[in-house]
Amino acid sequence: MLGAAGLHVLVNYREKAVRANGVVDEIRRAGGRASAAGADVCDDNAVKALITDIGERFGTLDVLVLNASGGLERGADPGYAMRLNRDAQVHLATRALPLMPPGARIVFVTSHQAHFYPDKPVPDGYEPIALSKRAGEDALLAAKPALAERGIALKVVSGDMIDGTIIVRLLQRRDPAAVEARRRRSVLPTVGQFAAEITAAALHFDHRDMIYVGGADYLT
Structure with missing residues (x-):
């Protein structure tokens, strides 16, 4: 969706180069522009090298989607959850600021399960993610x-469990009752629906700062 809008999409990955390059190939086949960018966002040196490379190749970074979780x-x-979901997100955004124009x-x-933590219950085993993602959002x-002073907008997109994603499959193994309870309460959003809202936020088509996808019961 971002590629179709004319952006050159940099797909970051830590280990799954084949999967990242698959996304890149899909964007290119559709007529868009994309590249893969390998870097562990928990590694300061890797992030520094990533940002340096982006600056040298493109000069600016117009959109930063913090999707790692x-x-x-x-094992x-x-x-780990706090390092990735809070510390790495803040550090990556801070490193990227010099490349981001007004x-x-x-x-x-x-996720709703993190955004509304601790006011709403979370599935069994999900608490470390909920706690750390909420901490990352708060930070x-x-x-x-300070971002606004630089003319940079911060958007938060929160979604209910997204059908077909790895996180739902992992939760299904740990706490199948929690996943089925969500399905009974509401139709789970699809990857496409979630991606469309993230794209709208990234392109500034949606001027809300906080965007919710699915899970209407969380909002009451």
Whole structure:
């Protein structure tokens, strides 16, 4: 969707180069422009190299979509979720600022289960993600006035469980009752629906700062 809008899309990945290049190829086949950009966003040196490369190749960065999320992986240490979902997000945004001109946008992608934490219950095992994603959102919101002074908009897009994603499959294994409870309450948004809202935020077509996708019961 971003490629169709005329942006050159940089698809960041840590280990899954084949998957990232698959997205790049799909964008190019559709007539868009895209590149893969390998970097572990938890690694300061990798982030510094990534931003330097973007500056040298493109000069500016108009949109930064902070979509990385983790904490349910097998073998992850207790501090991993916070390092990825809060620290890395803030650090990447901070590193990117010198490349972002007035009118640029930062889009932080989160879930209702994290955005409404701790006021709403979360599925079994999801609490480390909810806590750290909420912390990441709060940290970025605290920087919002400083971003506004530079003419940079911060958007938050929060979605209910997104049907067909890996996170729903992982949650299904850990707490199938919680996933089925969500399905009974509301039709889960699709990847396409969620992507459309993220794209609207990234392109500034939606002027709301906080965008909710699905899960109407969370909003009452």
